Amino acid sequence: MAREIFVLGTDTDVGKTVISAGIMYRLLLKGYKACYFKPVSSGGAYIGGDFYSYDVSFVKNVSGFPEVEDNINPFRFRTPVSPHLASSLENRKININVILDTYKELKKKYDFILVEGCGGLAVPLTDEGYMQYQLIKELGLGCVLVSKTTLGTINHTLLTLKFAENIGIKIEGILFNGYNGSRWEEDNIKTIRKLADVAVLGIIPKMEGIHVENLKAGNLKAVFDELTFIEDLIAGTKD
Ligand SMILES: Nc1ncnc2c1ncn2[C@@H]1O[C@H](COP(=O)(O)OP(=O)(O)OP(=O)(O)O)[C@@H](O)[C@H]1O
Ligand SMILES: [Mg+2]
Numbered sequence: 001m002a003r004e005i006f007v008l009g010t011d012t013d014v015g016k017t018v019i020s021a022g023i024m025y026r027l028l029l030k031g032y033k034a035c036y037f038k039p040v041s042s043g044g045a046y047i048g049g050d051f052y053s054y055d056v057s058f059v060k061n062v063s064g065f066p067e068v069e070d071n072i073n074p075f076r077f078r079t080p081v082s083p084h085l086a087s088s089l090e091n092r093k094i095n096i097n098v099i100l101d102t103y104k105e106l107k108k109k110y111d112f113i114l115v116e117g118c119g120g121l122a123v124p125l126t127d128e129g130y131m132q133y134q135l136i137k138e139l140g141l142g143c144v145l146v147s148k149t150t151l152g153t154i155n156h157t158l159l160t161l162k163f164a165e166n167i168g169i170k171i172e173g174i175l176f177n178g179y180n181g182s183r184w185e186e187d188n189i190k191t192i193r194k195l196a197d198v199a200v201l202g203i204i205p206k207m208e209g210i211h212v213e214n215l216k217a218g219n220l221k222a223v224f225d226e227l228t229f230i231e232d233l234i235a236g237t238k239d
Pocket of ligand 1: 009011012013014015016017018019055117118119177178179204205206207208210211212213
């Protein structure tokens with residue numbers, strides 16, 4: 001049976017793509033038949049007449065994952081806004097059944113699937129108000145929560161954990177991203193540990209020269225080579 005993880009953020013721009021790229025890199029290096037799936041992407045660029053999502057391009061570039069775009073990113077939009085708005089601005093409806101069917105096909109082919117969400121749990125995917133948390137439930141996935149270490153993270157993280165609990169979504173644990181070693185960040189992590197009954201799966205440092213839209217990976221691979229907790233995350237063994 002495939003191991004499946006939904007990479008959920010407390011917000012947009014918290015590092016879901018960066019972390020997905022690092023995990024995919026480690027998975028492929030270890031010989032896993034691993035797949036990255038981005039149901040809906042907003043933001044990208046035309047290259048030679050074809051449109052590519054920044055997120056998907058970055059993950060493919062860093063990890064060497066070769067799958068064709070249509071199979072792993074059924075809905076991609078140019079406008080870097082919430083999916084429901086991008087879909088309405090660009091006049092292309094997001095059909096949830098297409099997402100579910102695309103995912104079903106990937107499950108036949110891969111033994112590890114990493115799904116990158118859009119922003120946080122309460123993000124509308126369609127104009128009619130179909131929400132990201134509904135998709136997570138329909139796909140039957142557990143989540144790894146990517147949280148910032150800086151100001152605002154206590155509120156965002158606790159809200160997400162409580163909301164997930166209330167609607168019956170499992171959060172396997174938190175990945176804190178962008179840690180720069182300050183005592184304020186240290187205290188944020190300590191406070192979240194104290195107030196929430198959740199595992200901290202790992203802390204990912206602030207990296208140099210990394211920029212998703214420009215496909216700049218900086219020292220991402222070198223950093224992920226050293227992150228031993230990724231093995232536990234892959235295996236799903238950490239409590
Ligand atoms: N650990 C890190 N160290 C340094 N910079 C980082 C780190 N993680 C993320 N960033 C920076 O933050 C930007 C946003 O990260 P990323 O695109 O992974 O966020 P996201 O949660 O996937 O956003 P979106 O909701 O748009 O998909 C990156 O382009 C990068 O510049
Ligand atoms: Mg992203």
